[in-house]
Amino acid sequence: MNKERILVVDDEEDICEIIKFNLENEGYDVSVAYSAEEALKLDLNSYNLLLLDVMMGEISGFKLANTLKNSSRFNNIPLIFITAKGAENDTLTGFSLGADDYIQKPFSIKEVIARVKAVLTRSHVALESNEEVWTFQGLQIDVDGKIVIVDGNKVSLSKKEFEILALLTHKAGKVYSREDIIMRVWNDEDNVLDRTVDVNVTRLRKKIGTYGKRIVTRQGYGYCFDNE
Template sequence: MNEYRILVVDDEDDLCEILKFNLEMEGYKVDTANSAEEALKLDLTQYNLLLLDVMMGEISGFKMARMLKANKDTVNIPIIFITAKDTENDTITGFNLGADDYISKPFSLREVIMRVKAVLRRTANLQRKESEELQYKGLVINVPQKKVTIEGEEISLTKKEFEILSLLLQNAGRVFSREDILSKVWNDEVYVLDRTIDVNITRLRKKIGEYGKNIVTRLGYGYCFECE
């Protein structure tokens, strides 16, 4: 019996119960909510994964995801979108919101379970300690102290390098475009070129040694921190 907690949010009560039953058979602890409004009343920080329907009432799955990603306490919770909509634009919207996977109805329960296991396995590789410390193996970021250590030895990063590494590690597996990184790290600073991102990434890779290979380039899309 594992200790993973999953929240299923879907306005179809029968679907919630089917998913709850089958995921519990796999050993997960599962709760359900029939709307985003109902889900948002829960302590979402206790969950390791959300299965989130896109097409719901006043607050859609996409809108709820935006709310979670804007909150420092819930930004790291993995999300799998479930929807009857399967157009390319909807899929892109989901991934741009930080979704970890996307399942279109109708789906097989075996597929859902496989995808849940894959996302949990991928995100579990990244150890997070009370949001004050980000850690992947021997690479540790102390967020309050703005300090990075590798195997216990502190390394010197510029402010921008630190913020890029924190952004990528905190959202491991998610691809950030150059525009995303510029908006989050440089904010409203003017005259910053895309090339500036590439230069900072190159320097950062060198400084973090063996972990430099974990910062991967997705040609045509951007950068992400990939856990092995």
């Protein structure tokens, strides 16, 4: 099973290392970046959660969050702000930029772990219970109604095909490994092979017409939905 990936962005190296060490002990795959500029060079779509320090160099945590929010590729990544500030306005600014939570320094590591777990849990629930209709050009996905419309025509998908499509489009651009897809779509079913994922993706591509080309294979990694 793949570990959930977390990126810590803070210009205080000791803070990064403390958080990294303790979250890794909780079973997470943790990376660090010591500036927003360094973070922007990474594949941010590969992370399940970002922890951002507010006060950093030329690009603050707020500026970085605003950049992510204004990009269709990144605006669904959960964010937790970390800051020494305690002003109410800073908290409100953070939440207005799409923050999922807010941690003030100095903090206890137990608080960080608890908030990380809570945000990731909410993120999973949101994916499973999303009632909005996701739209890309002529492709519409009603997650709650389990309906897919392609250029005005309703398309019949199997349960697994629909769940794969909903997963890939939930975070367009994010690459999901076959193991990720098996874990999320087949849950605890036994003896599900990588080939089973490939077969379902092949059928799905055919059923959604020209949008099938948007389901891209990243050789050696897995699949993603390319909306660029």
